[in-house]
Amino acid sequence: MSPIKKVILFCHRWLGLISGLVVFIVSITGCIFCFQDEIQDAMYSYRHVNTKGEYLQPSRLVANVKKQYPKGSPDYIYYYGVNRPAGVLTNMGKDGFEYVFLNPYTGEITHHEKPQTNFFIIVEYIHLYLLLPPAIGKWVVGVSVIIFMVIMITGLILWWPKRKSDRKRSFTIKWGGRWLRVNYDLHNVLGFYATSIALILAITGLAIAFEPVSKAIYKVANLGTNVKNEVVEPKSDSLKRAGVSDKPVIDIAFSYARKHAPDAQMFLIHNDPSVAGAIGVGAYAKSMHYSHANGWEFDKYNGKLLKAYIYDKKSPGLKLTEMNYDIHVGQILGLPGKIIAFLVSLICASLPVTGFIIWLGKRKKPRGKKVKVAVHRKTHKKQLAAV
Structure with a gap:
């Protein structure tokens, strides 16, 4: 491994350990929230009227x-x-x-609740702030998401196969291998397939939490100008x-x-x-x-x-920023988009887990163990005869 890749690997591992728990929580809550409208529609009659x-x-x-x-x-x-x-x-x-x-149509009150008691509002607050005070929580989540974006990019660099002959093997999971090998493939292969969508979800999430990010998207889409x-x-x-x-x-x-x-x-x-x-x-x-x-x-x-x-x-910038929420939860593409957002969020939640198992496995490898040298019996006999 080249010195540059060693540095990238070091950053990938330790940044993953630092942000892993937050990324796991944010990703799992994102999975749950993707279908909050459909779930609540099925559970609560007050969400429908004649x-x-x-x-x-x-x-x-x-x-x-x-x-x-x-x-x-x-x-x-x-x-x-x-x-x-x-x-x-x-x-x-x-x-x-x-x-x-x-x-x-009638003005009749059918239901009332405090938003903070709604399960999905609680999930949303965990997703955005980890139930910390918003001024603190959004920074903890935001920094972790930025670190996660760096991890995804460094992971892609580390994973990318050098030789064309290795690509087919690198794009598939070897289900028949040992569980550690399967875990390794789940981390690398699923991470590769999820990277592009995960980066989009991360950027749109940052735009929801941080107004400067939203303004930056607006300006980029408008080629640097404000309308x-x-x-x-x-x-x-x-x-x-x-x-x-x-x-x-x-x-x-x-x-x-x-x-x-x-x-x-x-x-x-x-x-x-x-x-x-x-x-x-x-x-x-x-x-x-x-x-x-x-x-x-x-x-x-x-x-x-x-x-x-x-x-x-x-302007294109205003259209794009107004699409931000729909893109973030996947509903910009309807039900298929929500399914994609759900699966990618689930993969993102799995990456800290599979990555930690890989890291733990490497740390537990025995070091300094003597390597057995196989000696052919005929050669051994000749050496003894020569002596």
């Missing part, structure tokens, strides 16, 4: 939630799809958030706070979105107090998918349209 006419306006849903939680601030309203419930995320102050589900209309936040005209309509602004925003995106399956409305002077609504082409969206921002005081994000007019 279609009955037209959606109620968001102000009606908010009013029903306020009756139940008068001290709450219903800041986010979700219309998940024709046969799905509406959801209202309500800020309860010191008590955290309450997630209220309603029938979007001013996309990066400048809309602001309310503070001189015109008198309402121009008797309708609540969230209803104006929702009606506008439905009119201008009639084929959209899902709508998300935000009335976040931290967003200065604007109410936003997004219209998504497919239910439970967060890409291919049109969006609009309205002045929360008078309902004036401040800004529009039309999908066909978005």
Whole structure:
């Protein structure tokens, strides 16, 4: 082995030992989360409703939630799809958030829960923060993911066969061999097949956790430029706070979105107090998918349209960053994509385990053991006769 490869091998082993446990946890939780929508749809009846006419306006849903939680601030309203419930995320102050589900056609509250008690939200927080405080956890996970990316690349360099005659053997697992050999092949062969997808999952995960990564992806896709209309936040005209309509602004925003995106399956409305002077609504082409969206921002005081994000007019960078979540969980390709993301995450979880077994096996190899030298009996007799 060349000196360069010895250095690469040293880095590969020790970086793997440092980050292995975190990579295992993050990968396993990623496997579980891939199918969270399908699993919850099968488990919980409140995630389905019967279609009955037209959606109620968001102000009606908010009013029903306020009756139940008068001290709450219903800041986010979700219309998940024709046969799905509406959801209202309500800020309860010191008590955290309450997630209220309603029938979007009747306004009836069908279910409510604190997000932190939902199993898949817990899985997501483990995946993102290891249940540590977010400011600490995201860095522990982020650094481990970056190390894992280095490990994948160094592993590929170490594994790549020099001779063409070795390639066929290197691309397959020798199932009939000893278990240590099978383990070695599982580590190398599965690692090779998973590398490209694993790197994509790692980069998209970093973009979710770290805004600078997301901005870097945006700039790279836009060839180093920012589109001013996309990066400048809309602001309310503070001189015109008198309402121009008797309708609540969230209803104006929702009606506008439905009119201008009639084929959209899902709508998300935000009335976040931290967003200065604007109410936003997004219209998504497919239910439970967060890409291919049109969006609009309205002045929360008078309902004036401040800004529009039309999908066909978005820059490549904005389209790509909005696809980030769908790419990360695999749903950008539908069910086959989720299956691929699940399998690759499972392989990533196995790599620290199989790698540790390889490392442990090499450490346990006996050293300094005398090597037996086979001597042909006839030659031995001749030597004795000569003596």
